[in-house]
Amino acid sequence: MSSSPTPVSPSRASISKAATRNDGNGPRKSTSSVPFIPRAAPPHLRKRGGGKIVMTGSGSRFRPHPGGSAYSTSKLALWMLTQTLAMELQDANFSVNELIPGPVKTAMTGFGETQFPTGEWIKDPEDVVPLAMFLATRPLVGPTAQSFSLMRRAR
Structure with a gap:
């Protein structure tokens, strides 16, 4: 029987970095950043x-x-x-x-x-x-x- 993994939270820095892009006018949050947010967690959770x-x-x-x-x-x-x-x-x-x-x-x-x-x-x-x-x-x-x-x- 599988058990649930121990909860882990990626660092705020890694999520913030994944959630923002710099387009030359400073960081901006946009629809284009959405795919990066859930991709920040798997490396931490795989462990x-x-x-x-x-x-x-x-x-x-x-x-x-x-x-x-x-x-x-x-x-x-x-x-x-x-x-x-x-x-x-x-x-x-x-x-x-x-x-x-x-x-x-x-x-x-x-x-x-x-x-x-x-x-x-x-x-x-x-x-x-x-x-x-x-x-x-x-x-x-x-x-x-x-x-x-x-x-x-x-x-």
Whole structure:
């Protein structure tokens, strides 16, 4: 029976370096940096015999909205990256899944003041933690290349 690997966190420096590019105008975070972030963890996790990568997706990849073209496109690209990395890392005991939290109230998002479809569950950050922990604690042979959603609406 496989056991879960010991948690390990890559250094902030390695993630920061992987998440930024210098285009001559200083560092910038962009959609093009997304593939580098999950690639920073596997070298550290391989030493532990495998690991979990949980990508934060969005229902916006299903439902475009005016003014959201860059965001929706980046989340759709993240879903393809999730599936591709899952295939590339599966033999090394990794699982890569997407968690779609749906709308979450945070200072950054300003949710709670935004209108959503009737019946939508506007979550507090703590409401997302159980699903994230579920994904992070599955056995090494657990689900991979899957999308798990807390949205309360049809796609």
